[in-house]
Amino acid sequence: MKVIETIKSEKPTLSFEVFPPKTSDNFESVRTAAEKIADLKPAFMSVTYGAGGGTSDFTVDLAEDLIKQKGVTPLTHLTCVSADENKIETELNKIKSKGIENILALRGDIPEGLDKSKMKYKYAYELIEKIKDFDESFCVGGACYPESHPESENGEKDIESLKIKVASGCEFLTTQMFFDNNILYNFIMRLLKKGVDVPVVAGIMPVTNARQIKRITAISKNTLPQRFVRIVDRFADNEQALMQAGIAYATEQIIDLYANGISAVHVYSMNNPEVAKRIKNNLTEILK
Numbered sequence: 001m002k003v004i005e006t007i008k009s010e011k012p013t014l015s016f017e018v019f020p021p022k023t024s025d026n027f028e029s030v031r032t033a034a035e036k037i038a039d040l041k042p043a044f045m046s047v048t049y050g051a052g053g054g055t056s057d058f059t060v061d062l063a064e065d066l067i068k069q070k071g072v073t074p075l076t077h078l079t080c081v082s083a084d085e086n087k088i089e090t091e092l093n094k095i096k097s098k099g100i101e102n103i104l105a106l107r108g109d110i111p112e113g114l115d116k117s118k119m120k121y122k123y124a125y126e127l128i129e130k131i132k133d134f135d136e137s138f139c140v141g142g143a144c145y146p147e148s149h150p151e152s153e154n155g156e157k158d159i160e161s162l163k164i165k166v167a168s169g170c171e172f173l174t175t176q177m178f179f180d181n182n183i184l185y186n187f188i189m190r191l192l193k194k195g196v197d198v199p200v201v202a203g204i205m206p207v208t209n210a211r212q213i214k215r216i217t218a219i220s221k222n223t224l225p226q227r228f229v230r231i232v233d234r235f236a237d238n239e240q241a242l243m244q245a246g247i248a249y250a251t252e253q254i255i256d257l258y259a260n261g262i263s264a265v266h267v268y269s270m271n272n273p274e275v276a277k278r279i280k281n282n283l284t285e286i287l288k
């Protein structure tokens with residue numbers, strides 16, 4: 001199943017993200033968590049690639065398991081920042097041979113010390129061109145940043161880059177997390193004004209761990225609304241309370257998105273089936 005077919009409908013959809021383990025020792029526990037999340041019957045599940053210090057080795061294995069064991073459509077991430085053409089072709093052959101139809105094509109963060117002049121792929125759009133050239137039938141998405149990518153000079157330049165990304169074959173865009181929906185609404189208005197009209201999948205991060213959210217947002221430079229900061233500060237030392245409050249906050253964000261015509265919501269579920277389940281349970285009637 002192509003992700004674009006699922007998300008272009010006006011019916012609300014919910015999807016989840018998992019990330020592969022760093023070592024093979026942890027593969028079984030991650031696989032179990034991913035399968036529990038798959039049991040919630042999401043519209044699709046994304047599997048990250050080498051993000052957050054993880055490895056890329058198990059991305060395709062995990063995605064294949066989702067198809068074979070659970071019949072859930074996977075969206076495999078693929079990054080190109082440190083890859084040459086050979087490496088990308090090897091990965092694409094592997095993805096194709098497992099019957100995976102969807103790829104989220106990313107550049108990846110540039111590692112410190114990497115000589116940029118030696119990079120085969122400097123931007124994600126070049127990877128998208130390569131994927132489409134390899135096999136046009138892949139459904140390819142890309143990343144976008146409602147508060148601008150940290151390397152961008154400004155929001156307008158970032159949107160110009162997204163225009164190039166879409167022209168190179170990107171069929172949908174998944175957003176970086178955001179904690180104030182008005183930021184997304186404003187971003188979509190600016191996208192449409194520049195003629196970027198592919199479906200946008202809204203990425204929502206339920207906050208369940210104060211330290212983790214501070215680390216992630218320090219990198220992504222997200223705006224944190226006062227209402228959100230107060231929740232994190234108040235319940236930082238009480239894990240269960242923070243989880244309850246974080247799930248409530250994320251649920252409220254999701255309902256507001258659906259109510260305002262954003263039909264595709266992707267939850268950064270961080271391999272946590274309990275969080276995914278509680279969010280899904282809050283939306284059962286809405287997703288019917």
Ligand code: FAD
Pocket residue numbers: 047048049050051052077078079105106107108109110122123124125142143144145149150151152157158159161162164165174175176177203
């Ligand atoms: P690009 O689209 O190439 O953009 C990078 C920068 O270059 C931006 O500032 C952009 O404005 C600029 N730019 C792009 N094209 C041009 C152009 N033609 N001319 C001039 N400037 C240009 N990382 C991982 O390692 N693994 C993952 O699995 C992963 N999953 C992610 C999923 C989502 C939904 C998101 C939002 C991010 C994810 N990331 C992941 C992080 C991502 O790899 C980094 O944010 C990375 O720094 C940028 O990747 P990109 O694909 O957005 O790059």
